[in-house]
Amino acid sequence: MKICMIGTGYVGLTTGTVLTELGHEVFCVDKDKDKISRLNKGEVPIHEPGLSELIIKNKQRNNLHFTSDVHKAIKECSILFITVGTPPNEDGSQNLIALDEVVETLAQTITAHKTIIMKSTVLPGTNESVQETLIKRGINHGLFDIVSNPEFLREGYAVFDMMNPDRIVIGSHSEKSIKLVKSLYRKLDAPYVVTSLTGAEMIKYASNAFLATKISFINEIARICDAFDVEITDVVSGLATDKRISPHFLKAGLGYGGSCFSKDLRALEYTARQKNIITDILISVQKVNDTQTDLYIKKLIEKLYDLSDKKITVWGLSFKPDTDDIRDSRSLHLIDKLIEKGANVYAYDPIVHLPSSKITCHQDIYESIKGSDALILATEWSEFQKVNWIKVKDSMEGSVIVDGRNVIDPVIVKKHGFHYIGVARP
């Protein structure tokens, strides 16, 4: 089947590429001409394990194309995916500028039947309003169907998650469209959840809200554990064996970052408020997350007394390992707070190099800790677990390590003379 992917970002590029792997022909479109030109030259604009290999393979097979000619791509294909960004506005509401642009393009272009599949995360009611707009703009109701097909991939595992989804959610009342979407994914082994347009939209928000709640829950429990000198990892082991709880998403740390959780929780809270629903749980989840980095700044101050003019090294800038994405990264929040306190911040990340005048970014991990008073591990790249701690200790001026992700073995670093501060790890 011929598919047009409108928006070639983390989701669009991965979805488009995986769909070619499933046997379809895909035209990935983006209004960012530079991105399209880089992709056509063979450059992959994002870091996502396994993605480049699949792009190269499917470009060679001539079933993956990159273009900025959206009108032509829409005309060419009867299946259109929408994968543009839906970032937050200041007040938490959803910024739909990109989606509105796409709808306008659709209104100008559609002359033959299209199945429009919404993969961008949009609030309940958005797909119905897209439908109404197209009709108002003169597109006959019989010329298109809208399906909500939210995406659940995690960055860093995007290809794996798309190939091995836990479920495929389809929101539609049209039997024909439901059949069509199922046929797109027929090679995947996953259960389908078929519901209404708004039902599918809501499933996406409820999933992210639940996952973020698990993280803030365990971070709150970690705060209590810390006060009682209880090891959080023991508590999690005890919780994880209960099948009703599950072992996943219970890693205490600096909190959740990334382009989705904070944005989606704020949008859900905002839209609920429009209906006079006060989302006490969602508000608390965000409050815990927003204050989580402060706890570790406080612990650092307790050790170093004053951060002004101290040299602090931060390892990890991306919001999680195996991605170059720094959107809402906890590491960057932490760095801002360190700078506010007068610290000189040095950083190292295996992929991300920030051209910032506020911090010094090193390309070599050992260079980054030379003369440092303290080291903070903010993102758990696997490289950090293989470092030579003797070399690190010799290079540093001080001996404090803040392990914001609980991945360093405290026994080993203490043996090398470090003062270890983990997340509820007495």
Ligand SMILES: NC(=O)c1ccc[n+]([C@@H]2O[C@H](COP(=O)([O-])OP(=O)(O)OC[C@H]3O[C@@H](n4cnc5c(N)ncnc54)[C@H](O)[C@@H]3O)[C@@H](O)[C@H]2O)c1
């Ligand atoms: N990133 C994730 O892990 C993830 C996972 C699931 C769902 N989502 C959702 O998917 C959507 C996309 O997220 P993303 O991270 O891929 O965003 P992104 O910012 O990486 O990519 C969006 C792309 O759309 C392009 N674009 C904007 N307006 C356009 C237009 N009018 N025509 C063509 N292209 C246009 C942008 O140039 C950009 O390349 C969001 O709604 C997000 O919430 C993201």
Ligand SMILES: O=c1ccn([C@@H]2O[C@H](COP(=O)(O)OP(=O)(O)O[C@H]3O[C@H](CO)[C@@H](O)[C@H](O)[C@H]3O)[C@@H](O)[C@H]2O)c(=O)[nH]1
């Ligand atoms: O136990 C955990 C798990 C995650 N995190 C943090 O939570 C954030 C988000 O991690 P993760 O969910 O793995 O990455 P995302 O790529 O943001 O994926 C989330 O957001 C996507 C966008 O909506 C959804 O598609 C995914 O299902 C959902 O997991 C990161 O900062 C992690 O460090 C923790 O602190 N503790």
